[in-house]
Amino acid sequence: MTDRQLGAGEMDRHLRRMRLTTVLFMVTVPLAVAVVLVVEPRGGSTSPMVVSLVAAAAALWIGFSANRDAGARLGRIRRAYAVHGDPSRLLADLRLVHLVVLARLEVMVLAGVVAAVVGDSRAVAWGVLALAGLMIALAWPTADKTHMLLERAREQRGR
Secondary structure (H helix, E strand, C coil): CCCCCCCCCHHHHHHHHHHHHHHHHHHHHHHHHHHHHHCCCCCCCCCHHHHHHHHHHHHHHHHHHHHHHHHHHHHHHHHHHHHHCCHHHHHHHHHHHHHHHHHHHHHHHHHHHHHHHCCCCHHHHHHHHHHHHHHHHHCCCCHHHHHHHHHHHHHHHHC
């Protein structure tokens, strides 16, 4: 069992792609804030309080379960690496996991907008948007995190 090596600059390209993706998702938070500030609340046929509570609950559930889901997905890609041993494929799989996490956190951003516009609760919207922005920022890809994943995947492959 031999591990293939990463090509020259492959780690840098990987991190640049992941960081660009993260920045694109981060930009949606200030855009959502602008929507909350500009768009007037629109009452619907449902109680605004119910809409706000459902939006907040959904945002919290989606946001906090994203970490658990990401851990499970990372475990799967480490196990797959134990079979294929291709670090390039591991990095590609990691980008997909990262994209799924960011998409889930983006749902939180949308829930914040829904809470403000349909639910007529700016306080819920600000809280959800702040939490979503923080969680997206915490998902920032670093070389240390990526190297740690590679090390753990190689350890699992060596067993």
